[in-house]
Amino acid sequence: MKAIAVRPGEPDSAHIADLEKPTVESIPDGKGVLVRVLKVGVDATDKEINEALYGNSPPGYDFLVLGHESFGIVEEVGPNVTDLKPGDYVTATVRRPGGSIYDTIGTYDMTSEEVYYERGINLLHGYLTEYFVDHQDYIVRVPPGLKHLHVLMEPMSIAAKAVEQAYEIQRRMKVWRPERAFVLGAGQIGLLSTLVLKSKGLDVYTLARSARGTLNSQIVEGLGATYVSTSERPLEQLAEEVGKADIIIEATGSSAIAFNSMNVLGHNGVLVWTSITGGDRKTEVPSDKINLDWVLGNKLLLGTVNANRTHFEQGIRDLAYGEVMYPGQVERILTNPVDGLENFAEMIRLLVEEKSALKVWVNVADE
Numbered sequence: 001m002k003a004i005a006v007r008p009g010e011p012d013s014a015h016i017a018d019l020e021k022p023t024v025e026s027i028p029d030g031k032g033v034l035v036r037v038l039k040v041g042v043d044a045t046d047k048e049i050n051e052a053l054y055g056n057s058p059p060g061y062d063f064l065v066l067g068h069e070s071f072g073i074v075e076e077v078g079p080n081v082t083d084l085k086p087g088d089y090v091t092a093t094v095r096r097p098g099g100s101i102y103d104t105i106g107t108y109d110m111t112s113e114e115v116y117y118e119r120g121i122n123l124l125h126g127y128l129t130e131y132f133v134d135h136q137d138y139i140v141r142v143p144p145g146l147k148h149l150h151v152l153m154e155p156m157s158i159a160a161k162a163v164e165q166a167y168e169i170q171r172r173m174k175v176w177r178p179e180r181a182f183v184l185g186a187g188q189i190g191l192l193s194t195l196v197l198k199s200k201g202l203d204v205y206t207l208a209r210s211a212r213g214t215l216n217s218q219i220v221e222g223l224g225a226t227y228v229s230t231s232e233r234p235l236e237q238l239a240e241e242v243g244k245a246d247i248i249i250e251a252t253g254s255s256a257i258a259f260n261s262m263n264v265l266g267h268n269g270v271l272v273w274t275s276i277t278g279g280d281r282k283t284e285v286p287s288d289k290i291n292l293d294w295v296l297g298n299k300l301l302l303g304t305v306n307a308n309r310t311h312f313e314q315g316i317r318d319l320a321y322g323e324v325m326y327p328g329q330v331e332r333i334l335t336n337p338v339d340g341l342e343n344f345a346e347m348i349r350l351l352v353e354e355k356s357a358l359k360v361w362v363n364v365a366d367e
C-alpha cells in the first residue's frame with residue numbers, strides 16, 4: 001500500500017513509499033483495530049519534518065511515514081476488542097507510551113523521558129497511508145454527527161489539553177473565576193482554543209496580525225469571540241483598554257510573541273505556551289520588569305504538548321458543543337483539501353506557500 005514518507009535528515013525528501021498492509025494480528029492481545037484511512041490533516045510539524053528540522057524513522061526503516069491527524073473507518077477488529085466495531089468512525093492518538101510512570105498510567109503526553117514516540121513524527125510511522133493498525137486503547141470513536149470535521153480531532157485534542165492543563169494548575173487558587181482570555185494566533189490551534197474557552201463562558205479576544213475581514217477573523221467572530229488585529233491594536237494597547245488576561249493561550253508559532261505575551265497577563269493568571277518553534281531565533285526581553293511583575297502577581301507559565309485519550313474525548317465533546325452553539329463555523333477551518341496520496345507535492349506546496357491556508361488535508365479515500 002502507498003504512503004507519503006520522508007527521509008529524516010534529508011531536506012525536502014517527501015515521496016511515495018510502499019508498505020505492507022498491516023493486520024489486526026500484529027497487536028498481541030487480540031485488541032488490534034484495523035482502520036481504513038479516509039482523511040489526514042497536515043500542519044507545520046509535517047512541514048518542518050520535511051525540512052529535516054526534526055523527526056526520526058522507526059528502527060529498521062530509512063523513511064518515516066508522515067501524518068498525525070487521522071480520520072478513518074474501522075474495517076476489522078481483533079477478537080478481544082470490546083468497544084469498537086467495523087463501520088465506526090475513528091481518530092487515533094499520536095504519542096505512544098515510553099517507560100516512565102506517566103506513560104504507564106495513560107498520560108503518555110506527560111512522559112518524563114527525553115525520547116518520545118509519536119506516530120508520523122518520531123520513531124513511529126504516521127497515518128498518511130491507506131490502512132493502519134493500532135491497539136484499541138489509542139483509537140477514539142468519532143460520533144457520526146461530527147464526521148464533517150474529520151481531521152480536526154487531533155488539533156482539537158491539543159487545544160482541549162492546553163485549556164484543561166491551565167484549569168488543573170489553577171486549582172492552586174482554591175477559587176479561580178477567570179473572566180478574560182487572550183488567544184494569540186488565529187491558526188487552527190488558536191481558533192480551536194477560542195472555541196474551548198468560549199465553552200467555558202469566558203470573554204475571549206483572539207489576536208492575529210491581519211486586518212479584520214479574513215476568514216480567520218470571520219471564524220473568530222462566528223464563534224462569539226472578539227477578533228483583534230494587532231497591526232491596528234497592539235497587544236499592550238488591548239490590555240490597557242480591556243484589562244490584562246486571566247488566561248492566555250499562545251499559538252502563533254513565534255517565540256518572540258510568546259515572551260512578549262508575558263507583559264499582558266493579569267495577577268494570578270496563567271500563560272499557556274503551545275508553539276513548537278523548530279528554529280533558533282533569539283529575542284531580547286525586559287527581564288527585570290517581567291521578573292518583578294511575575295513575582296508580585298503570582299503568575300504562572302505553562303508549556304503543553306501533545307494530548308492523551310482523555311483530551312481527544314474532551315475535544316470531541318467541545319466540538320459537539322461548537323456545532324450546537326455556532327453551527328457551521330468550525331468546518332470553515334478545513335480550507336485546503338488535496339486529492340489522494342499521490343498528490344503529496346501539492347500537499348507540501350500548500351504547507352510551504354499558502355500562507356492563508358488554515359488547514360491542509362489529504363482526502364486519502366472516499367467512504
Ligand code: BGC
Nearest residue numbers: 045094118121158305306307
Ligand atoms: C502534534 C503533537 C505533537 C507535537 C510535537 C504537534 O504538531 O500535533 O501531537 O506532540 O507536534 O511533536
Ligand code: ZN
Nearest residue numbers: 043044045068
Ligand atoms: Zn500537529
